[in-house]
Amino acid sequence: MTETRLRFPPSPTGYLHIGGARTALYNWLYAKQTGGKLILRIEDTDTGRSTKESIQGIIEGLEWLGIDYDEGPYFQTEFEEDHTAAAKKLLEKGSAYKCFCTKEQLDAKREATLAAKQPLGYDRSCRNLSAAEIAEKEAAGLPSVLRFKVPARSGNLGYDDKILGRIESNYSEIDDFVIVRSNGKPLYLLCNVVDDIRDRITHIIRGQDHMTNTLKQVLLYEALDAPLPIFAHMPLTLDTKKAKISKRSHGEIVAVQFYRDNGFIPWAFNNFLALLGWSAGNDQEFYSKEELIQAFSLERINKSSAIFNFQKNDPKFFTDPKAIFINEHYLRTMDISEIGAMVKKELEADGLWDEAYDSTKKDWYLKTLDLIRDRFHTLKDFTTLGRAYFADDFTVEPKPLAKNVLKYTELQQWLPELADRYEKLESFDIEETERVARELADELEIKPGIIINAMRTVVTGQLAGPSMFDILVTIGQERVIQRLRAVGKLFV
RNA sequence: GUCCCCAUCGUCUAGUCAGGUCCAGGACAUCGGCCUUUCACGCCGACAACACCGGUUCGAAUCCGGUUGGGGACGCCA
Numbered sequence: 001m002t003e004t005r006l007r008f009p010p011s012p013t014g015y016l017h018i019g020g021a022r023t024a025l026y027n028w029l030y031a032k033q034t035g036g037k038l039i040l041r042i043e044d045t046d047t048g049r050s051t052k053e054s055i056q057g058i059i060e061g062l063e064w065l066g067i068d069y070d071e072g073p074y075f076q077t078e079f080e081e082d083h084t085a086a087a088k089k090l091l092e093k094g095s096a097y098k099c100f101c102t103k104e105q106l107d108a109k110r111e112a113t114l115a116a117k118q119p120l121g122y123d124r125s126c127r128n129l130s131a132a133e134i135a136e137k138e139a140a141g142l143p144s145v146l147r148f149k150v151p152a153r154s155g156n157l158g159y160d161d162k163i164l165g166r167i168e169s170n171y172s173e174i175d176d177f178v179i180v181r182s183n184g185k186p187l188y189l190l191c192n193v194v195d196d197i198r199d200r201i202t203h204i205i206r207g208q209d210h211m212t213n214t215l216k217q218v219l220l221y222e223a224l225d226a227p228l229p230i231f232a233h234m235p236l237t238l239d240t241k242k243a244k245i246s247k248r249s250h251g252e253i254v255a256v257q258f259y260r261d262n263g264f265i266p267w268a269f270n271n272f273l274a275l276l277g278w279s280a281g282n283d284q285e286f287y288s289k290e291e292l293i294q295a296f297s298l299e300r301i302n303k304s305s306a307i308f309n310f311q312k313n314d315p316k317f318f319t320d321p322k323a324i325f326i327n328e329h330y331l332r333t334m335d336i337s338e339i340g341a342m343v344k345k346e347l348e349a350d351g352l353w354d355e356a357y358d359s360t361k362k363d364w365y366l367k368t369l370d371l372i373r374d375r376f377h378t379l380k381d382f383t384t385l386g387r388a389y390f391a392d393d394f395t396v397e398p399k400p401l402a403k404n405v406l407k408y409t410e411l412q413q414w415l416p417e418l419a420d421r422y423e424k425l426e427s428f429d430i431e432e433t434e435r436v437a438r439e440l441a442d443e444l445e446i447k448p449g450i451i452i453n454a455m456r457t458v459v460t461g462q463l464a465g466p467s468m469f470d471i472l473v474t475i476g477q478e479r480v481i482q483r484l485r486a487v488g489k490l491f492v
Numbered sequence: 493g494u495c496c497c498c499a500u501c502g503u504c505u506a507g508u509c510a511g512g513u514c515c516a517g518g519a520c521a522u523c524g525g526c527c528u529u530u531c532a533c534g535c536c537g538a539c540a541a542c543a544c545c546g547g548u549u550c551g552a553a554u555c556c557g558g559u560u561g562g563g564g565a566c567g568c569c570a
Contacts, residue, residue: 011570046569076570103568110567119494120566145568164497173495173566181568188570211496212565235498235563242562272504275519279505283518302498302505305563309503309520322504322520332533375532404530437529452529464531 004036005202008062008069009076009192011043012054014247015255016061018308019207019237022273026234027205028067029274029296039199040072045191047077061256066266066289071199076191079198083186086194086224087146087179095223096179098144099126100137121175122147146180148189150219159218162203162232162298169215177216189213193220196229205232205298208305209244232298235277235305245308253310253319262318263378265342268330272323277306286329328377336370343369343382350383352390368474371466388460389475392482396490400463404453405490411454412488414444418451419484428477430469437469458490459483 008024010016016024031038040062044050059073090096099122106122113120127149129137137144150171158168179190186194196204211233221228237245245254252258259269271287279302280295287295309320317324331339340357347353357365372386388394396405405411421436422428437455441448452468459480465471472480 009570013570043570049569099568106568114493117493121494143568167496169496175566178568183568185568187568192570207564208497209564210570213570215496233497238563240503244564275504277504281506283506285504285519304498306505307503317521320503320520325520328533400530434529447529449529456530462531466531468529 002202004031004034005039005200006031006036006205007039007041007196007199007201008067009041009043009195010058011046011049012051012058013046013049014054015057015257017245017247017250017254018256018273019245019254020058021061021065021067021256022237022276023206023234024062024067025065025270025273026278026296026301027203028069029293030203030205030298031070032293033296036202037070038068039074039201040069041074041076041195041199042072043076043188043192045076045185045188057257061260064260064266065256065270067270074195074199076195079191079195080186082198083191083194084180084184087186087190090148090179090223091146093223094149096146096148097127097129098134099147099176099178100129100142100144101126102143119173122177124176127176143182145178145182147176148179148216148219148223150174150176157215157218159214159228159231162230163301164208164233164303167211167214174215174219179220189216190220193217193224193226197221197224197226201229203230203232203298205234207236208233209236232301235302237276237308238305240307240309240311242305242307253312254308259319259323263346263380264323264327265330265334265379268327269323271330272320272326275322276308277302286326324377331373331376331378336366336373339369339373340366342379346379346383347390352383352387354390364474371470371474374466375464385462388462392479394461396457396461397463400453400457400461401490403463404450404457405487408450408454409491411450412491414440414451415454415458415484415487418455419481422477422484423481425477428473430473433472434469454487455484458487 006027008027010020010024028038030036040059042055042058044055055073062069087096091098101122109123110120126144126147153171156168156170157174158166161167177189178187180186214231214233218228239245239250243249247254256269260266267289270289271285271292274287274292274296275285278296278300280297281300284295309322311317344353344357347357354361356362368389369382372382372389376382376385383390408414418437418440421440422433425432425436437451438448441451456462456465456468456471459475460471475483
């Protein structure tokens, strides 16, 4: 059996978005599963729209996701000779012809046919120009494009799609498409096929928006005497209004980079993406990398498009709730040292990182993360909601401040009193801190909850968190005492 | 307009190819409850779908036809 060879060919006209990332992921999964190769090819022939930043963004995005490739990145513009040679071959063998129709003429015709509600498409007026006519036009200096000559056959052209099944269309429906611009630059339809032939691509997994291209490209493979690869057209990702997701209309929320910058765990995001349009046929929803590679299959990719379920300005979910749910799952179940490495980057970025967390305080660091990670949603939460564990300059949130502190002015005496008692403790552990706090509440004849909730607010700034006495021990005697004594400044 | 593709809870989906075990299963979200010093987690429960109409059949989510709906493509973009 020959080696499977897949490719991911983004056009660098914007950042890597979730649809592209999913396409890359599916190609990657299939390559891994079959022991094949994945090739990254940057399709930059649209020089007007391609940008360096975009290329960089795509490469970084793939790297963050952990989608690695075996060859490339290749750049399509570097293979212009191949494309031109193929165009020449097609012209010489009569599979293509020169067309002298100008853009203006074509635009006018298109409008007319549209108005007449006729099928759009080139009217083939240059298809049967004689050699003399062509020579005459060229002598007059008229520019021309090269068009592919769709074979004059009756019946249907088709191919077997791995996801959709047999796809067919009548030859009469296929347009004589342009393969070379008037400036001599070959176009996508041709370049893409020439590159795939050269790169010996065996499987093309791409979006359903390419289906009409595929019919044309099947003809190109035939004309170029190349074997046809296996095609698989994936469902598209749509927004909640069922419109195709695009960089332009949705903004950063559909960019892979957004998820990196908002504290997603890379594999969690892949896991989410994999399930958006594919399932193994059972109820499993969390997959390790190895499990997913093993379980993945082209045949089980859904035919119908999937909706990326995010609501603009949703106060509770900043993106698809399921994506967040999956991220939370990994956040709580991954090996704590792996979490530690990821949180390290967040702490570093915020200037909260202490080198000792990698050495003498490593044990404390990992235990603390383990203690607080249960109620977090993203990696970002460690430096925001969890700031009080790593620094003294955390903010006290208004809600718990009002509810748990300001409501009881006596706390200005009670908490310092508790601090004094804590200072005398020889063993600052869970049992002792709890005993002392409850004892004080008893003496004051108040509910322990008042003391405990006030403490939570003063010590962590948060309304909610882990068990209070776990927190005290984690934050440490000295810091706890300081924070309890400073309660007064919250009342001003 | 023309061609192509698709159609199960709000969302992701299982079940469709090989019709009965499906008055349709799971997950997220939502809403209740339990647990709890808080909030989460966890657990328990509720809500919620076979687009419609015909046909085939003893029997249809499943097969066939049509309708409707949605999407995609129709560039000297990729």
